Amino acid sequence: xxxxxxxxxxxxxxxxxxxxxxxxxxxxxxxxxxxxxxxxxxxxxxxxxxxxxxxxxxxxxxxxxxxxxxxxxxxxxxxxxxxxxxxxxxxxxxxxxxxxxxxxxxxxxxxxxxxxxxxxxxxxxxxxxxxxxxxxxxxxxxxxxxxxxxxxxxxxxxxxxxxxxxxxxxxxxxxxxxxxxxxxxxxxxxxxxxxxxxxxxxxxxxxxxxxxxxxxxxxxxxxxxxxxxxxxxxxxxxxxxxxxxxxxxxxxxxxxxxxxxxxxxxxxxxxxxxxxxxxxxxxxxxxxxxxxxxxxxxxxxxxxxxx
Amino acid sequence: xxxxxxxxxxxxxxxxxxxxxxxxxxxxxxxxxxxxxxxxxxxxxxxxxxxxxxxxxxxxxxxxxxxxxxxxxxxxxxxxxxxxxxxxxxxxxxxxxxxxxxxxxxxxxxxxxxxxxxxxxxxxxxxxxxxxxxxxxxxxxxxxxxxxxxxxxxxxxxxxxxxxxxxxxxxxxxxxxxxxxxxxxxxxxxxxxxxxxxxxxxxxxxxxxxxxxxxxxxxxxxxxxxxxxxxxxxxxxxxxxxxxxxxxxxxxxxxxxxxxxxxxxxxxxxxxxxxxxxxxxxxxxxxxxxxxxxxxxxxxxxxxxxxxxxxxxxxxxxxxxxxxxxxxxxxxxxxxxxxxxxxxxxxxxxxxxxxxxxxxxxxxxxxxxxxxxxxxxxxxxxxxxxxxxxxxxxxxxxxxxxxxxxxxxxxxxxxxxxxxxxxxxxxxxxxxxxxxxxxxxxxxxxxxxxxxxxxxxxxxxxxxxxxxxxxxxxxxxxxxxxxxxxxxxxxxxxxxxxxxxxxxxxxxxxxxxxxxxxxxxxxxxxxxxxxxxxxxxxxxxxxxxxxxxxxxxx
Numbered sequence: 001x002x003x004x005x006x007x008x009x010x011x012x013x014x015x016x017x018x019x020x021x022x023x024x025x026x027x028x029x030x031x032x033x034x035x036x037x038x039x040x041x042x043x044x045x046x047x048x049x050x051x052x053x054x055x056x057x058x059x060x061x062x063x064x065x066x067x068x069x070x071x072x073x074x075x076x077x078x079x080x081x082x083x084x085x086x087x088x089x090x091x092x093x094x095x096x097x098x099x100x101x102x103x104x105x106x107x108x109x110x111x112x113x114x115x116x117x118x119x120x121x122x123x124x125x126x127x128x129x130x131x132x133x134x135x136x137x138x139x140x141x142x143x144x145x146x147x148x149x150x151x152x153x154x155x156x157x158x159x160x161x162x163x164x165x166x167x168x169x170x171x172x173x174x175x176x177x178x179x180x181x182x183x184x185x186x187x188x189x190x191x192x193x194x195x196x197x198x199x200x201x202x203x204x205x206x207x208x209x210x211x212x213x214x215x216x217x218x219x220x221x222x223x224x225x226x227x228x229x230x231x232x233x234x235x236x237x238x239x240x241x242x243x244x245x246x247x248x249x250x251x252x253x254x255x256x257x258x259x260x261x262x263x264x265x266x267x268x269x270x271x272x273x274x275x276x277x278x279x280x281x282x283x284x285x286x287x288x289x290x291x292x293x294x295x296x297x298x299x300x301x302x303x304x305x306x307x
Numbered sequence: 308x309x310x311x312x313x314x315x316x317x318x319x320x321x322x323x324x325x326x327x328x329x330x331x332x333x334x335x336x337x338x339x340x341x342x343x344x345x346x347x348x349x350x351x352x353x354x355x356x357x358x359x360x361x362x363x364x365x366x367x368x369x370x371x372x373x374x375x376x377x378x379x380x381x382x383x384x385x386x387x388x389x390x391x392x393x394x395x396x397x398x399x400x401x402x403x404x405x406x407x408x409x410x411x412x413x414x415x416x417x418x419x420x421x422x423x424x425x426x427x428x429x430x431x432x433x434x435x436x437x438x439x440x441x442x443x444x445x446x447x448x449x450x451x452x453x454x455x456x457x458x459x460x461x462x463x464x465x466x467x468x469x470x471x472x473x474x475x476x477x478x479x480x481x482x483x484x485x486x487x488x489x490x491x492x493x494x495x496x497x498x499x500x501x502x503x504x505x506x507x508x509x510x511x512x513x514x515x516x517x518x519x520x521x522x523x524x525x526x527x528x529x530x531x532x533x534x535x536x537x538x539x540x541x542x543x544x545x546x547x548x549x550x551x552x553x554x555x556x557x558x559x560x561x562x563x564x565x566x567x568x569x570x571x572x573x574x575x576x577x578x579x580x581x582x583x584x585x586x587x588x589x590x591x592x593x594x595x596x597x598x599x600x601x602x603x604x605x606x607x608x609x610x611x612x613x614x615x616x617x618x619x620x621x622x623x624x625x626x627x628x629x630x631x632x633x634x635x636x637x638x639x640x641x642x643x644x645x646x647x648x649x650x651x652x653x654x655x656x657x658x659x660x661x662x663x664x665x666x667x668x669x670x671x672x673x674x675x676x677x678x679x680x681x682x683x684x685x686x687x688x689x690x691x692x693x694x695x696x697x698x699x700x701x702x703x704x705x706x707x708x709x710x711x712x713x714x715x716x717x718x719x720x721x722x723x724x725x726x727x728x729x730x731x732x733x734x735x736x737x738x739x740x741x742x743x744x745x746x747x748x749x750x751x752x753x754x755x756x757x758x759x760x761x762x763x764x765x766x767x768x769x770x771x772x773x774x775x776x777x778x779x780x781x782x783x784x785x786x787x788x789x790x791x792x793x794x795x796x797x798x799x800x801x802x803x804x805x806x807x808x809x810x811x812x813x814x815x816x817x818x819x820x821x822x823x824x825x826x827x828x829x830x831x832x833x834x835x836x837x838x839x840x841x842x843x844x845x846x847x848x849x850x851x852x853x854x855x856x857x858x859x860x861x
Contacts, residue, residue, distance in 0.1 A: 208659075
């Protein structure tokens with residue numbers, strides 16, 4: 001019986017998700033114009049689902065103070081209250097409103113993860129492209145440096161750096177970004193190496209083009225597809241890294257709401273059959289899936305992959 | 308050979324019979340017809356030549372003769388009957404037992420088709436042993452025998468080498484030997500010599516013809532080179548965009564083609580530009596005693612030649628002779644170890660990074676592979692517009708006007724093409740864009756690096772005519788790097804023959820094509836296939852008598 005109920009609800013959720021994404025695609029296609037509208041109309045349902053989810057997360061993150069019924073850090077009741085009309089998702093280990101913390105957590109966790117990934121990509125791809133284009137000692141120097149960084153297990157390296165530099169949010173972002181940028185560097189360099197040997201790059205060099213033009217106009221458009229795909233993946237890893245660090249006490253510090261540490265703080269509830277602590281984890285999973293749906297679609301469009 | 312082809316058709320020894328073959332290719336969500344109802348009959352021991360431009364569907368038909376369709380293709384109609392077996396209705400398992408054993412395939416690029424991780428002998432033995440035709444030791448013995456028949460050097464030993472240790476021409480012959488391993492009834496040759504130099508091509512052609520004759524194998528020979536097919540085939544079938552144009556035995560086809568399209572194919576090699584006036588004044592580019600090396604390996608040795616305005620210098624030689632390296636020295640990509648390059652009398656800095664913008668502007672380059680020479684992510688507008696913007700400072704409306712003018716010059720409709728991406732153009736059109744990009748810089752001198760070798764003959768001829776017209780319009784000097792002597796005959800004023808990094812002979816074209824020749828020039832010249840079906844037989848006969856060192860790729 002339980003299996004049938006589960007299947008029923010799974011089917012209902014799937015159908016609802018499909019209907020919602022279909023509606024969202026219609027809406028998005030009519031709201032935009034020209035090339036953009038055409039692209040959105042032809043997008044697969046998975047991609048429009050992903051975009052819808054990301055949009056919702058964005059709205060929640062931006063308007064968190066308006067949406068949340070209670071402040072982020074205020075103790076509003078007793079500990080571990082069940083779901084009630086007053087506290088929709090109950091309260092946490094200290095008696096703070098769960099829903100409000102979830103909403104603020106969007107802002108913190110997603111914001112930090114996004115900033116970190118973006119920074120990692122900025123550092124990694126700029127250096128990777130430079131190394132591939134300039135070559136010679138610069139390439140050797142950067143590549144060997146990155147090799148050294150990559151030789152140290154990343155979590156231990158992050159712990160080490162965080163204990164040295166302290167655990168503010170800024171250092172957290174910088175440390176994870178630098179560590180992750182080594183992976184991006186590797187990818188950007190490898191992909192660009194394949195482009196740099198092409199005749200059109202030789203033609204551009206013989207034309208007397210300068211390095212910035214060469215990198216941004218000639219090489220970058222040809223390496224965006226794999227970089228975009230990597231972005232989706234990296235974003236999820238950064239998420240996990242932040243959660244892992246929070247779990248070890250060196251990530252986002254309480255009382256700031258963060259999905260990773262929310263799971264840990266309320267983990268005891270699981271033993272009582274309450275699924276509340278799993279909600280932040282579910283939020284992470286949903287966003288991860290959504291980002292990858294959109295990235296897949298973009299990759300498909302950029303590379304012209306057919307199968 | 309050709310004569311009894313007609314007799315045979317009367318007899319009941321049909322090997323392959325294809326009726327109303329239709330093949331579709333997937334494009335987006337639609338299936339577009341690639342082959343639109345082609346009939347084909349092949350008798351035992353007969354060689355059929357399939358000719359057509361790229362996109363004519365020749366390779367697709369060749370594969371269909373094995374009951375195979377590439378990914379993204381499907382056989383949608385017609386019958387394929389091989390020796391009484393309907394290949395379309397046969398199971399995959401049955402087909403597998405036919406392929407390799409009774410029908411074999413020789414691909415265009417042997418270098419790409421051999422598995423680099425296994426020795427030639429292992430790859431040779433795989434098919435006969437797997438099919439149970441013979442045991443391993445017997446197969447090895449047989450391989451040596453066939454290697455000998457294919458005139459491979461050291462037949463006893465060559466099978467124990469890896470593919471990268473063997474030259475391209477030898478690999479192509481080894482692949483033909485491999486196709487023969489089970490003594491199949493039918494071999495499909497898909498452009499087996501297109502990737503080879505003329506001198507190497509001869510040997511592969513001779514070897515293929517020998518072995519096909521000796522074993523009485525039937526063959527389908529796919530190519531876009533008419534002169535080659537004239538040597539090989541008993542009958543020729545001409546294809547255009549998936550349709551048959553006409554079919555006849557080789558001699559009839561060569562002497563009295565019926566269809567206009569066939570006639571146009573035949574006429575392609577007739578392009579010859581007018582003889583130019585003798586050079587006067589200062590050469591635009593002069594290469595003086597240049598030697599160059601890649602690391603310790605010397606690739607150019609004391610090379611000198613001059614190129615004058617309105618004249619075309621063809622630099623010929625096989626691959627590895629240093630033709631492209633000479634171009635790299637002129638453009639400044641490879642600074643020479645000795646000697647210098649003068650532009651209108653003034654020496655150019657050896658490294659392109661040290662040259663002024665104007666010096667860079669005056670030397671432009673057109674590449675062999677238009678696919679890799681145009682950035683796939685930039686629109687035609689940006690590709691052509693960039694040099695005009697950079698060197699001539701054109702902006703906005705003026706720039707657009709200039710781009711449209713350039714597109715007109717290369718005979719492409721600006722409104723239709725200006726905002727397209729390179730992937731939306733055909734091979735010939737891409738090459739034209741490459742030319743427009745060079746012209747946009749308003750140069751004095753253009754290096755054309757094998758610009759027509761990746762193109763079909765009709766398209767190639769169009770490119771040559773265009774280059775010729777542009778030369779007289781803009782007083783350009785051309786350096787034409789090629790290994791195709793037909794192209795040289797068509798477009799060159801002066802010829803520089805290179806071998807192993809040295810210039811072996813140079814002078815005006817007419818002198819070069821008149822004897823006496825340097826032996827190497829002679830070898831190159833005599834290796835260019837002619838449209839005469841007896842040419843190869845005669846040439847081999849002559850070479851045998853003269854006992855000339857025929858091999859250039861050993």
